[in-house]
Amino acid sequence: MSAEVEEMLKRLQNYKNIIGIVVIDNDGIPIKTTLEYTTTLHYAAVMHMLRQKASQAVLDLDGTNEFTLLRMRTLYHEVILCTQGDYFIVVLQSPCD
Amino acid sequence: NRSYDGDAFVTLFARRGGKDVIILDADGTPLQSTCSTKRTFLYVSNLKPLLFMARNVVRDLDPSNDITFMRIRSDIGEIHMTIGTEFILIIVQRFKRKAVTAS
Numbered sequence: 001m002s003a004e005v006e007e008m009l010k011r012l013q014n015y016k017n018i019i020g021i022v023v024i025d026n027d028g029i030p031i032k033t034t035l036e037y038t039t040t041l042h043y044a045a046v047m048h049m050l051r052q053k054a055s056q057a058v059l060d061l062d063g064t065n066e067f068t069l070l071r072m073r074t075l076y077h078e079v080i081l082c083t084q085g086d087y088f089i090v091v092l093q094s095p096c097d
Numbered sequence: 098n099r100s101y102d103g104d105a106f107v108t109l110f111a112r113r114g115g116k117d118v119i120i121l122d123a124d125g126t127p128l129q130s131t132c133s134t135k136r137t138f139l140y141v142s143n144l145k146p147l148l149f150m151a152r153n154v155v156r157d158l159d160p161s162n163d164i165t166f167m168r169i170r171s172d173i174g175e176i177h178m179t180i181g182t183e184f185i186l187i188i189v190q191r192f193k194r195k196a197v198t199a200s
Contacts (some may be wrong), residue, residue: 071167073168
């Protein structure tokens with residue numbers, strides 16, 4: 001299973017727009033990453049908090065709803081945060097324009 | 098003063114799956130909305146802290162960066178938030194249900 005995961009990460013990383021990928025578990029600890037160490041820790045801490053907040057917000061708005069994806073467009077790049085049960089993945093990409 | 102019956106944008110938007118449009122000023126105070134005051138308040142009180150937190154996150158990671166757009170997707174719909182210099186625009190969209198075929 002781990003070989004598939006590695007292959008998938010490598011394939012994702014090869015897209016020309018992708019700056020970095022971080023896979024974070026539910027406690028906020030980064031499991032897999034393509035960024036450097038300090039940046040990864042920073043992203044993991046901050047995205048973990050944001051993910052909790054977003055999940056709570058969606059649940060408050062509609063009790064049956066569950067948040068799956070969060071996408072933030074900033075001036076220089078775009079951050080995509082995708083939840084998947086036990087862990088979540090944060091992808092940093094530079095936009096096509 | 099809140100009648101959107103003849104509004105072309107709102108009707109076309111509703112036909113495409115959009116549910117609500119909320120316009121806020123730069124501080125997050127609701128200015129106009131297509132849903133009731135109570136519902137607007139519910140949306141804003143949940144989404145405004147999230148939006149400002151996301152902005153702080155982005156600036157924390159890179160102080161010169163700033164957020165322009167945020168999209169939250171869930172099982173039944175999406176919420177788009179656009180930040181401009183003078184306004185914040187929130188759009189709530191519901192997905193159309195596809196017919197489920199037995200497999």
